[in-house]
Amino acid sequence: LASMGYMDPKVSRKVVHCGSAxxxxxxxxxxxxxxxxxxxxxxxxxxxxxxxxxAGYGRNDKLAKAISRSGAASEALEGPLLYVYVxxxxxxxxxxxSMTGIVAVVQMAAGDGxxxxxxxxWGSKKWPWSQSKSYVGSAAFVLAGFAVSMGIxxxxxxxxxxxxxxxxxxxxxxxxxxxxxxxxxxxLVPVADxxxxxxxxxxxxxxxxxx
Numbered sequence: 001l002a003s004m005g006y007m008d009p010k011v012s013r014k015v016v017h018c019g020s021a022x023x024x025x026x027x028x029x030x031x032x033x034x035x036x037x038x039x040x041x042x043x044x045x046x047x048x049x050x051x052x053x054x055a056g057y058g059r060n061d062k063l064a065k066a067i068s069r070s071g072a073a074s075e076a077l078e079g080p081l082l083y084v085y086v087x088x089x090x091x092x093x094x095x096x097x098s099m100t101g102i103v104a105v106v107q108m109a110a111g112d113g114x115x116x117x118x119x120x121x122w123g124s125k126k127w128p129w130s131q132s133k134s135y136v137g138s139a140a141f142v143l144a145g146f147a148v149s150m151g152i153x154x155x156x157x158x159x160x161x162x163x164x165x166x167x168x169x170x171x172x173x174x175x176x177x178x179x180x181x182x183x184x185x186x187x188l189v190p191v192a193d194x195x196x197x198x199x200x201x202x203x204x205x206x207x208x209x210x211x
Contacts, residue, residue, distance in 0.1 A: 011120070022152060029096060041095075052077065055073060082193055083109070100203050103153075104199040112183075118136055123135070130188055142177070145184065146180040172210070179206055183198050
């Protein structure tokens with residue numbers, strides 16, 4: 001849609017950002033229990049990585065326009081490529097039997113992506129220390145990060161791909177909510193790319209609170 005001029009590239013970029021990783025993870029329970037399954041699954045982000053590299057070097061203008069803020073091809077080699085690296089790392093290192101990678105990736109994808117979409121549309125009131133981040137955007141981050149994380153965790157548990165252990169649903173929900181709040185706070189701090197800082201903090205907290 002962005003390549004045809006029907007959608008603002010800034011919006012299309014975040015729609016892709018919100019949906020790509022969560023939709024991919026929804027397929028994980030359907031892979032076999034083989035130790036090689038994660039290697040097969042990792043081919044998906046690997047193909048995306050190749051496409052982004054081609055887009056970044058001017059070989060795929062439609063993709064570059066869809067995922068970049070300005071339409072510049074070079075932007076495909078920045079946040080979007082880092083996003084794919086994080087997704088590949090979660091696939092290979094965490095996979096479906098660990099809540100750590102799932103929650104970390106969802107905070108980066110659904111949380112950060114929704115914050116931008118909602119904040120851009122309704123975020124007139126900004127945080128005092130950041131004129132690019134809004135109260136409503138941060139609230140959207142928390143709600144989306146929490147809801148999608150819980151949805152995917154329960155999806156995995158339903159198919160027997162993930163053991164939630166002895167933790168009650170109430171406790172799990174509270175801890176995932178706290179992780180979402182912390183990741184939303186990190187997103188407000190312009191230290192590095194959100195596609196790096198958010199999943200790192202999300203993974204650390206998930207490892208601590210959900211293991």
